[in-house]
Amino acid sequence: MSGKGTPAPYDFRLKNVLTMSGSGHKFGESICGTGWVVFRQREGLASHVATTVTYLGGSSDSLTLNFSRPASGPYVQFYKLLRLGQEGYMNKVENQMGVTSYLRHFLSNLKHPSGKPRFQILDGGDTCCLPVVAARLNPELNLHYDDIDLQHCLSESHWYVSGYSLGFENPMNDKFEKLCNDVNETTTMFRIVVKSNLTRNLAENLAGNIEKILSVLDDLDAGYESIHSRLAGLAVKDEEDISIQDLREFSDSIGELPSRGLNKSLKSQFIQQSFRKKKQKRSSILAQNIC
Numbered sequence: 001m002s003g004k005g006t007p008a009p010y011d012f013r014l015k016n017v018l019t020m021s022g023s024g025h026k027f028g029e030s031i032c033g034t035g036w037v038v039f040r041q042r043e044g045l046a047s048h049v050a051t052t053v054t055y056l057g058g059s060s061d062s063l064t065l066n067f068s069r070p071a072s073g074p075y076v077q078f079y080k081l082l083r084l085g086q087e088g089y090m091n092k093v094e095n096q097m098g099v100t101s102y103l104r105h106f107l108s109n110l111k112h113p114s115g116k117p118r119f120q121i122l123d124g125g126d127t128c129c130l131p132v133v134a135a136r137l138n139p140e141l142n143l144h145y146d147d148i149d150l151q152h153c154l155s156e157s158h159w160y161v162s163g164y165s166l167g168f169e170n171p172m173n174d175k176f177e178k179l180c181n182d183v184n185e186t187t188t189m190f191r192i193v194v195k196s197n198l199t200r201n202l203a204e205n206l207a208g209n210i211e212k213i214l215s216v217l218d219d220l221d222a223g224y225e226s227i228h229s230r231l232a233g234l235a236v237k238d239e240e241d242i243s244i245q246d247l248r249e250f251s252d253s254i255g256e257l258p259s260r261g262l263n264k265s266l267k268s269q270f271i272q273q274s275f276r277k278k279k280q281k282r283s284s285i286l287a288q289n290i291c
Contacts, residue, residue: 012040017040018039018040018044019037019038019039019040019044020037020038021035021036021037021038022035022036022037023035024036024073024077025073026193026195027093027096027130027131027195028077028080029076029077029080029084029092029196030073030076030077030080031072031073031076033070033073034073034074034076034077036077092196093131095196096131096194096195096196096198097126097131097194098200099131099194099198099199099200099203100126100131100132100133100192100194101126102200102203102204102207103133103192103194103203103206103207104121104123104125104126104133104135106207106210107119107121107133107135107210108121110210110211110214112138112141113218114141116138116140116141117138118137118138118141118214119135119136119137119138120135120136120137120138120139121133121134121135122134122135122136122189123135131193131194131195132191132192132193132194133191133192133194134189134190134191135189135190135191136187136188136189136190137150137188139187143217144220145217145220146188147163147164147188147189147190148163148165148188149217150163150190150210150213150214150217151163151190153213153216153217154206154209154210154213157209157213159206159209161190161191161192161206162190162191162193163188163189163190164188164189164190164191165186165187165188166178166179166180166183166185166187166188166189167179167184167185167186167187192206
């Protein structure tokens with residue numbers, strides 16, 4: 001980014017900023033696994049990160065997190081820095097921000113049949129932010145599916161949009177708790193990372209798939225509940241508080257009770273089994289695999 005319109009400093013000009021980091025493989029055009037961090041001063045480095053070793057008759061600092069890493073990432077990153085330069089990176093990021101803005105405005109303007117917005121935008125808008133769209137399905141719609149269901153349906157069109165739960169398992173008390181004060185434990189969201197290979201044409205294809213999949217999800221029975229939500233509902237409860245009725249209702253809905261560590265493939269099998277048992281006709285996009 002050019003830095004134009006930046007509202008306030010967000011670098012070492014702030015006394016509490018000790019480090020600045022970036023993703024070399026997402027936005028730096030390097031290979032996967034490349035990332036970098038800049039420390040304000042040597043004192044800010046923890047002893048297990050900055051290790052001094054004796055090498056070839058002298059002392060050398062090793063600043064890698066696990067002491068030994070391949071050199072291909074830094075080599076590619078350094079080449080791209082030399083090849084593109086500041087102007088090249090500015091042009092690249094401005095193009096990414098344009099595609100990001102298109103997707104953000106598409107999601108903002110998409111309406112539910114009720115007339116309400118489909119999505120709630122969670123990021124900072126079109127300026128002074130990363131080329132990332134963060135959003136969630138509008139909670140005012142009280143939909144019977146969530147952002148994780150949307151993620152899995154989009155994967156059937158070969159689009160991977162990362163869905164996240166805004167709850168976490170607190171290691172201090174082993175309870176499933178909310179991550180933010182203004183949402184509950186079962187709230188979900190998603191993000192779209194706009195890298196330089198996500199062109200405007202591809203973004204339009206993604207937008208079309210989102211619109212198509214939403215209409216399919218809307219056509220599900222009113223009694224449908226997402227498997228993700230059912231799992232989260234059980235996870236919120238302490239194990240001793242889960243009643244036989246909870247288990248019976250969950251078992252009736254999908255055929256049998258899965259473990260908490262349900263992966264995508266297994267979850268898909270449960271959905272398919274549910275479809276076969278109920279013998280319900282669904283749209284082909286869902287019949288293939290709702291998860």
